[in-house]
Amino acid sequence: MLGEAIRRPSATGKRAMTQAFAPRPLAIAPSILASDFSKLGEEVRAVDAAGADWIHLDVMDGHFVPNISYGPDVIKAMRPHTKKIFDAHLMISPCDPYLEAFAKAGCDHITVHAEAGPHLHRSLQAIRALGKKAGVSLNPATPISALEYVLDLVDLVLVMSVNPGFGGQAFIPSAIGKIRDIRAMTAGRPIDIEVDGGVGPDVAGALAAAGANAFVAGTSVFRGGTLESYKTNIAAIRNAALGARGEAI
Incomplete structure (x- = not known):
């Protein structure tokens, strides 16, 4: 049950988590997909001022996802509005022909799906060759074994906690166990674990306790439509995650 999956860790659990791995820096990454597209520059500036650490860019092609x-031109137009990390999530297939365009548009992280093509290793090599951090995203039904032979090329793992393609979906609780397993798999490596889909203050604590350190949030950040509401929404997610990590709020 969801209630079981997201119960808060005990103090003992927090200590064990800290001993098992040194937490990666926390990052809140508002998803621009949920913003007002009629004023993208203004929205980017607003979430920057509201405390965003990364700006999450969901790129969809109508083929890999419905x-x-x-694309890159819109991202390039957003780039002058913030110096925060541009965290691109490519839900496209094929992805390799477009990697350079997204790099030139100003993306700092480029994440591709393990399911999007047969040559994941080559895609990650290409991203790194462009001087960008390379990420792998896993759909809800994709096992973590897809990461096993590419970990040396991975800077970030993005766990989908909804099926990709649309914002505003309900969180899939099995993502918590998957994140825990990925954190164990990547122990000792400087790999960020990011989670995307249905993320809000209600689940951020459980996700952080499992090992996630980067939180993509769309609807739960952009709800309210004002700078003050964005500040409140980002702070609520951050505080839930920090509390689960046993860090000062």
Whole structure:
């Protein structure tokens, strides 16, 4: 049950988590997909001012996922509005022909799906060759074994806690166990574990306790439509995650 999956860790559990691995820096990454597209520059500036650590960019092609969002030109237009990390999530297939365009548009992280093509190793090599951090995203039904032979090329693992393609979906609780297993698999490596889908203050604590350190949030950040509401929403997610990590709020 969801209640069982997201119960808060005990103090003992927090100590064990700290001993098992040194937590990666916490990052809140508002998803621009949930913003007001009529004023993208203003929205980027607002979440920057509200405390965002990364700006999450969901790129969809209508082929790999059943929706179309935006491409490199729109990202390039957003780039001057913030110095925060641009965290690109490519839900496209094939991805390799477009990696350079996203790098030139100003993306700092480029994440591709393990399911999007037969040559994941080559895609990650190409991203690193462009001077960018390389990420792998796993759909809810994709096992973590997909990461086993590419870990040396991975800077970030993005765990989908909804099926990709649309914002505003309900959180899939099995993502918590998957994150815990990935954190164990990557122990000792400087790999960020990011989670995307249905993320809000209600689940951020359990996700952080499992080992996630980067939290993509769309609807739960952009709800309210004002700078003050964005500040409140980002702080609520951050505080839930910090509390689960046993860090000062």
